[in-house]
Amino acid sequence: MQKSLNIDPGKCTGCLQCEMACSYEHTGTFNPSRSYIKVFTFHHEGRFAPYTCTQCDEAWCMRACPVDAIGIDASTGAKVVYEDKCVGCKVCTIACPFGTINYSQATGKVVKCDLCGGDPQCAAACPTDAITYVDADWTGYDRMMASAAKSLPSAEANA
């Protein structure tokens, strides 16, 4: 069974260990601004919500790419960007309705969560288990994905 990220925002303390681990894994530096997972802060409530690509079935990013630079990693099911093919046109960044594929001025390409090839470093780094990588067929993250997807009319219009 394929695993997926399970995010429980209620457990997040906003420590940003996930962002540090992600940026280190993908860029070799501890630079949260270059992390592919992002912890959003809700100041009024004093709460936090980590969020990243849900590897959604619709794969709007992949469908929008003009040069076939996004594909599916067969082992994890992650939608991954092939850096050698990406021209940096950014059309995927406006196509993904969740805002989770983003242009990197540092590389001139887009970046998104690739599940670290099956060993997501955000989950490994999270001290409170707010992010876990589990084989469950109905994770909290799936629920997030479903609730986000059902709000979009185009989600139904698929082959």
Place this chain on the structure above:
Amino acid sequence: MQHLIIGAGPAGVVAAETLRKCDPDCSIAIIGDEPEPPYSRMAIPYYLIDNIEESGTYLRDPRAHFASQNIEVVQQKVDAVDTAGKSVTLADGSSRAYDKLLIATGSNPISPPIPGLDLPQVHSCWTLEDSRNIIRLAQPGSNVVLIGAGFIGCIILEALVKRGVNLAVVEMGNRMVPRMLDDKAGGLLETWCKNEGIDVHTSCSVQSIADAGNGQVEVELSDGGKLSAALVITATGVKANTSLVEGTDIKLDQGILVNRRMQSSNPDVYAAGDVAQGVDFSTGNFEVQAIQPTATDHGRIAALNMAGRDDEHHGTLNMNVLDTVGLISCSFGLWMGVDGGDSTELYNPDEFQYINLQFDGNTLVGASAVGKTQHVGVLRGLIESKIDLANWKDRLMADPTAVMEAYLASTQELGYS
């Protein structure tokens, strides 16, 4: 079932692939007149600066992809469509029958009515063929005049600057990209381009182009100025390429009129992409959008219906993202706002930062931004999901940058919307 597709751009290719997914046994042929394998015009700016080889513009790997899906790709021009006899005639005189026909012939660049447009130094920037001409003439240090600072003009601006030419841009409108960005955002782009050494002329038009000898031309402007150039590029808009069906029973307006199933007034003929006047998500009106995401969406919906599935399109959201010599801008939906709707903005010209949100009641209906690259897609999510933002609307009115937070709080089970 014989499916015929005219036009090998993104709309045609996605339609062919979707047809194959729906029906493993049908016959599918794409007929395209360009000499290259199916490619994406969007990749042209990157080809112009040698970022990619020509093969990097290909929509799919042409060696294996189409054969493996049993999709026939024919390199021919279609000369005529006979909707009564359900067949098309190709340039080589042969003809092909169809059960269902998809017209995905894209658009053609508009030639502005300027004397001298037929000189060999003048090119549009629409095809790979055009790109080769531009590469040949846009040598480092040479003078280049770009006519039109619309979406396509601005997209190739960066490539021209990177080629090291001296660039002048002439735009009739009072600002850059007038159909995608408002005054403030367009103004930021103009200042940015001037800072980058580009000679920008807004509210100005080209009167004539004349041969000046030595391979150069002289471009005369409406403000009295004269520019010398080795290359003039016209980017003054595009028009749906409907010539093939003019005079047939297929109804035309700005493009081929289609219903929500992408079906034309002839039930066996469908249209998709730049050539089709399909339904717009925001207005419910039928409009030609001429953008890539719309072309692929159209291709998919048309194919589903050609294959016999009944699939009505909810409409495509007009959206664009633009990188103008490093300054990134985007706009979505009704970015110019609606009557009686609220709007909010954050404008920081010193930092080249701008974000503008447009509401209808409690829902977001349009947005534009300059200098923002992170999480812009969520603007699409907020608009297309028509989420009632409730309390979050007030927060966004105070801080329009909190769009991601608004989206998460309104759609996810965070428990504190």
